[in-house]
Amino acid sequence: MNFILIAVIVLGVIALIAALVLYVCSKRFAVYEDPRIAQVNELLPGANCGGCGFAGCGGMADALVKGADSGSLEGLSCPVGGSEVMGRVADLLGMAIANGEPKVAVVRCGGTCELRPKIAEYAGLRTCAAMHACGAGETACGFGCLGCGDCVLACQFDAILLNPETGLPEVDEEKCTACGACAKACPRGIIELRKKGPKSRRLFVACMNKDKGAVSMKACKASCIGCGKCAKECQFEAITVAGNLSYIDPEKCRLCRKCEKVCPTHAIVAVNFPAPKPKPDTPAETSYTGQPGPSSERKEETV
Amino acid sequence: MNARTFLIGGIHPEENKLTHEVATQVASLPRQAIFPLSQHIGAPAKPVVQKGDKVKVGTLIAEAGGFVSAPIFSSVSGTVFKIDTAIDATGYRKPAIIINVEGDEWEESIDRSEQLELVKDHPELTPEEIVNRIKNAGVVGMGGACFPTFIKLTPPPTAKAECVIINAVECEPYITADYRLMMEHADEILVGLELLMKAAKVTDGYIGIETNKPQAIDLLSKKCADVFGKTGYHVEVVPLQQRYPQGGEKQLVDAVIGRQVPAPPAIPVNVGAIVQNVGTAFAVYQAVMKHKPLFERYTTVTGKRLANPGNFLVRMGTPMQDLIEVCGGMPEGDNKLLAGGPMMGKALTSTEVPICKGTNSVTILSGDDARRKEPQPCIRCAKCVGVCPMGLEPYLLAKLSAFKNWERAEHEDIVSCIECGSCQFTCPAHRPLLDNIRQGKQTIMGIIRNRSAKK
Numbered sequence: 231m232n233f234i235l236i237a238v239i240v241l242g243v244i245a246l247i248a249a250l251v252l253y254v255c256s257k258r259f260a261v262y263e264d265p266r267i268a269q270v271n272e273l274l275p276g277a278n279c280g281g282c283g284f285a286g287c288g289g290m291a292d293a294l295v296k297g298a299d300s301g302s303l304e305g306l307s308c309p310v311g312g313s314e315v316m317g318r319v320a321d322l323l324g325m326a327i328a329n330g331e332p333k334v335a336v337v338r339c340g341g342t343c344e345l346r347p348k349i350a351e352y353a354g355l356r357t358c359a360a361m362h363a364c365g366a367g368e369t370a371c372g373f374g375c376l377g378c379g380d381c382v383l384a385c386q387f388d389a390i391l392l393n394p395e396t397g398l399p400e401v402d403e404e405k406c407t408a409c410g411a412c413a414k415a416c417p418r419g420i421i422e423l424r425k426k427g428p429k430s431r432r433l434f435v436a437c438m439n440k441d442k443g444a445v446s447m448k449a450c451k452a453s454c455i456g457c458g459k460c461a462k463e464c465q466f467e468a469i470t471v472a473g474n475l476s477y478i479d480p481e482k483c484r485l486c487r488k489c490e491k492v493c494p495t496h497a498i499v500a501v502n503f504p505a506p507k508p509k510p511d512t513p514a515e516t517s518y519t520g521q522p523g524p525s526s527e528r529k530e531e532t533v
Numbered sequence: 534m535n536a537r538t539f540l541i542g543g544i545h546p547e548e549n550k551l552t553h554e555v556a557t558q559v560a561s562l563p564r565q566a567i568f569p570l571s572q573h574i575g576a577p578a579k580p581v582v583q584k585g586d587k588v589k590v591g592t593l594i595a596e597a598g599g600f601v602s603a604p605i606f607s608s609v610s611g612t613v614f615k616i617d618t619a620i621d622a623t624g625y626r627k628p629a630i631i632i633n634v635e636g637d638e639w640e641e642s643i644d645r646s647e648q649l650e651l652v653k654d655h656p657e658l659t660p661e662e663i664v665n666r667i668k669n670a671g672v673v674g675m676g677g678a679c680f681p682t683f684i685k686l687t688p689p690p691t692a693k694a695e696c697v698i699i700n701a702v703e704c705e706p707y708i709t710a711d712y713r714l715m716m717e718h719a720d721e722i723l724v725g726l727e728l729l730m731k732a733a734k735v736t737d738g739y740i741g742i743e744t745n746k747p748q749a750i751d752l753l754s755k756k757c758a759d760v761f762g763k764t765g766y767h768v769e770v771v772p773l774q775q776r777y778p779q780g781g782e783k784q785l786v787d788a789v790i791g792r793q794v795p796a797p798p799a800i801p802v803n804v805g806a807i808v809q810n811v812g813t814a815f816a817v818y819q820a821v822m823k824h825k826p827l828f829e830r831y832t833t834v835t836g837k838r839l840a841n842p843g844n845f846l847v848r849m850g851t852p853m854q855d856l857i858e859v860c861g862g863m864p865e866g867d868n869k870l871l872a873g874g875p876m877m878g879k880a881l882t883s884t885e886v887p888i889c890k891g892t893n894s895v896t897i898l899s900g901d902d903a904r905r906k907e908p909q910p911c912i913r914c915a916k917c918v919g920v921c922p923m924g925l926e927p928y929l930l931a932k933l934s935a936f937k938n939w940e941r942a943e944h945e946d947i948v949s950c951i952e953c954g955s956c957q958f959t960c961p962a963h964r965p966l967l968d969n970i971r972q973g974k975q976t977i978m979g980i981i982r983n984r985s986a987k988k
Contacts, residue, residue, distance in 0.1 A: 360972055
């Protein structure tokens with residue numbers, strides 16, 4: 231009997247001491263966490279894609295609450311959830327949303343299999359990163375798409391797929407959340423997150439080749455040769471040519487499409503515009519991402 | 534004669550030394566010479582000439598662009614055509630100086646006589662003076678890595694050099710440039726070794742040669758006894774078993790003096806050894822004694838289907854195409870063009886790439902040799918583990934890299950990999966092990982650099 235009693239007392243005392251230690255610790259070393267962080271985290275999509283620039287949705291929630299405390303949600307936007315999620319978050323935090331313009335990934339290379347001939351065969355590991363480290367790749371262009379699909383693997387939303395005919399990746403605008411994972415995965419930085427534009431219409435230079443015109447033309451018929459015709463044509467000073475490569479500033483571009491018409495290599499691509507004047511014989515067409523040039527096949531799309 | 538070798542791993546690929554007994558020819562001058570500004574490890578050189586400038590053979594055309602860098606000298610006389618981009622051995626267009634060749638006029642400061650200059654006749658050569666001349670002549674490691682030689686000769690204060698090891702192993706299949714150099718210029722190489730020892734302030738020297746080159750071993754042993762017999766230097770020719778990658782610095786140090794270099798950032802001098810290629814010793818002799826900067830090198834142009842493979846003394850900047858023409862032109866069918874040998878060489882997609890400071894060979898693999906075999910699933914045979922000369926687990930590192938598990942890959946010492954390719958060579962399932970490991974290694978080196986930059 232005595233034996234049981236001693237056991238109970240000893241264990242009871244140990245339990246009391248442990249409880250005391252735990253209590254002191256929980257009070258002494260308590261870290262206050264804003265309950266709103268958990269609430270905001272609930273609202274976020276939970277994809278942890280990192281598209282917002284933070285390590286995951288938790289980090290974003292933290293930043294949103296801190297932003298609310300400092301009085302502005304500017305620069306914070308969830309590319310996956312879009313304005314809908316951001317609106318709900320703003321409601322919760324009692325803030326007005328700083329809604330960023332919707333963006334979409336664009337592939338800045340028009341070097342299709344047809345326009346950019348293969349000069350070698352690559353037999354190593356078929357990832358873009360490995361091929362990029364090995365040299366210019368299978369074509370003579372050291373700036374263009376390598377076509378192994380590192381971007382396709384990086385996309386969590388199934389929004390980017392390689393077109394086997396062109397060998398180039400194509401972005402599904404409906405699915406793309408502009409999280410930027412593909413842009414990060416591309417070893418050549420071909421993919422740009424660009425303003426989606428009114429009615430998803432936008433113009434961009436589908437080339438990254440900074441070689442001199444003659445060299446780049448030899449490698450690829452769709453390359454920007456840096457001739458500067460587009461920059462001269464543009465009335466809004468939206469186009470700059472640096473290092474033999476033209477760039478259209480989406481903030482300044484008014485989508486007049488004059489540059490597209492003067493580009494000798496059709497490196498400037500217009501997306502989702504209605505066909506200028508549909509002729510009776512030909513069906514209405516729109517040009518599509520990564521399909522420059524009148525000669526290349528265009529994918530049909532209903533707008 | 535008991536041949537030594539390194540402790541762990543290694544393979545023995547088919548030698549294919551097709552050009553062993555082919556005497557070196559002097560390659561004809563190119564019509565246009567291309568000098569990439571980044572021919573060495575470190576910062577690219579900065580051009581000091583302009584379009585239209587006249588240059589002679591041995592004129593400085595680009596100065597060192599930083600501490601770890603090397604100047605570049607013209608190998609031809611003529612006019613600077615342009616400073617533009619040209620495809621180099623990386624496979625990309627990089628800044629380069631392009632010179633149109635006119636005649637063959639040399640700088641007067643270069644001693645072109647054949648007479649052998651000895652160190653004892655030049656009391657003005659202090660160790661500092663030797664290092665200085667090596668630095669100013671743009672001498673870099675000629676084995677392929679192209680690390681500026683003068684930096685190796687001035688080790689960090691924490692390490693003390695005890696010996697100079699001349700790397701005359703040439704364990705890579707096909708290549709014979711170093712062997713021909715030894716057979717044709719043994720005297721100069723030994724003077725070069727003496728200069729290196731004097732510069733590094735050591736008295737011990739070793740020359741590591743694999744036993745597949747018995748004539749070179751005999752010749753150099755005999756000459757060593759003659760030259761160094763009565764001096765204060767102790768120089769020994771060390772015959773080594775044939776085993777790839779014995780030409781790797783760390784493997785050579787292990788094989789010759791039996792010391793193991795710890796994991797990076799340790800370098801051979803941390804265990805007292807300065808390793809220099811035999812070609813570097815020759816370049817040092819020419820730079821110091823003949824005032825001849827580095828603009829020429831011995832190169833093997835080889836391949837089983839080439840009509841006349843050969844060894845060449847070639848001016849740098851000569852496009853590979855010129856040498857391939859002399860050897861009988863590109864063979865029919867599919868070929869794989871490599872700058873370097875079949876194990877460590879870099880595959881190229883253009884024959885316009887010039888011979889640079891580190892181009893020890895141009896290898897053309899044809900037909901089935903040019904192709905890789907279809908990768909199969911790993912059969913867990915651990916052959917790659919057995920052959921890794923650094924004691925790593927290649928199958929694991931490859932997998933960790935493929936899955937981007939950088940933390941674990943770093944923990945498994947991926948940065949110790951010397952990219953010798955033994956694992957991939959031996960893999961019965963033809964898995965692209967090195968391709969994956971190289972990716973991981975590069976990524977992790979970047980992570981480590983960022984980390985130390987932040988501190």
